[in-house]
Amino acid sequence: MVTAQLKRRVLGEIAVFTALAFAVTWAIVGAYIVWPLEAKALMGPIALGQPAFYAAVYAPSVVAFALCFAHGGLQNVSRLARAGLRWRAHWLWIALVVLGYPAFWLLWRTGAAIFAGDFAAFDFDPWLATLPAIVISWQILRDPGALGEEFGWRGYMLPRLLVLTNARNSALVSGAIWAIWHLPAFYLSSLSQSQVNFPDFFLAVVGFSIVMTLVFVNTKGSILWAGIVPHFLINATGRAGIPDDGWIFGLAALVLLLFAGKDLRFGAKPDYAPEDDVAPQTNTTAGVRS
Numbered sequence: 001m002v003t004a005q006l007k008r009r010v011l012g013e014i015a016v017f018t019a020l021a022f023a024v025t026w027a028i029v030g031a032y033i034v035w036p037l038e039a040k041a042l043m044g045p046i047a048l049g050q051p052a053f054y055a056a057v058y059a060p061s062v063v064a065f066a067l068c069f070a071h072g073g074l075q076n077v078s079r080l081a082r083a084g085l086r087w088r089a090h091w092l093w094i095a096l097v098v099l100g101y102p103a104f105w106l107l108w109r110t111g112a113a114i115f116a117g118d119f120a121a122f123d124f125d126p127w128l129a130t131l132p133a134i135v136i137s138w139q140i141l142r143d144p145g146a147l148g149e150e151f152g153w154r155g156y157m158l159p160r161l162l163v164l165t166n167a168r169n170s171a172l173v174s175g176a177i178w179a180i181w182h183l184p185a186f187y188l189s190s191l192s193q194s195q196v197n198f199p200d201f202f203l204a205v206v207g208f209s210i211v212m213t214l215v216f217v218n219t220k221g222s223i224l225w226a227g228i229v230p231h232f233l234i235n236a237t238g239r240a241g242i243p244d245d246g247w248i249f250g251l252a253a254l255v256l257l258l259f260a261g262k263d264l265r266f267g268a269k270p271d272y273a274p275e276d277d278v279a280p281q282t283n284t285t286a287g288v289r290s
Helices: 004-034 036-043 051-057 059-084 091-116 125-136 145-164 167-181 183-187 198-218 223-239 246-260
Strands: none
Touching: 004 036, 004 051, 004 059, 004 145, 004 167, 004 183, 036 051, 051 059, 051 145, 059 145, 059 223, 091 125, 091 198, 091 223, 091 246, 125 223, 145 167, 145 198, 145 223, 167 183, 167 198, 167 246, 183 198, 198 223, 198 246
16 A cells, blocks of 8 residues: 555655756766866876766666665665565566667667668678677776666665656656756766767657666666666677667657556566555654654
């Protein structure tokens, strides 16, 4: 049962989490924007593989675990960690997670090539050679985005949004916050976002959030399948040189949102209750489902 007390509490927790995640990341990246020489001298360059980069990227997950500990100690931390290891899911959802994003771009690009009469020269290597090589060699693990962000966005924020509102609204709100969190990165040439148009990026990230929320509510709140694995694969797809237009994916996801219903559930029975993942604070357990 979702009580008014629980809703008030999770709203406050969302606000605190968002403020802290933004404060840490924006303070680090902002220092390189405002005082580039001083920041580099103090913390070194900010780029993949550098400490300052990891500190900025890991802020959402670190803040999520810190707040869980503050709310309910190690038991609450364990609850969040277990959601990250929740691997049991229907094979169709696993297939969507593993193959969906690369397959979307393969269909889009081959369709465009056929329409333009260039299919004979279409290069399948990024899909058939480069991307599998990146995955098999575990190069995807070099990217900290999945583990650094997903325990925050999908692990901490999303279940609380789902307590407050339906999955459709939760996907849009979490996607917008997630996209805006990246904004300072667009002002640093050493970061990949500086080469991207922000409106295009914003629409793409909201699209990712829609698909991730769809997977989340249909895999019993699995951070693994809804957040960590697709985040790794989305970034690996870019590293493989597979071209994408974020606005196309964003629009496709918005169309999906219109047809999937407000709860984004497939099946007659809901099998995930977000309040089960929102553990009560140690001093406010009365009337709250845990």
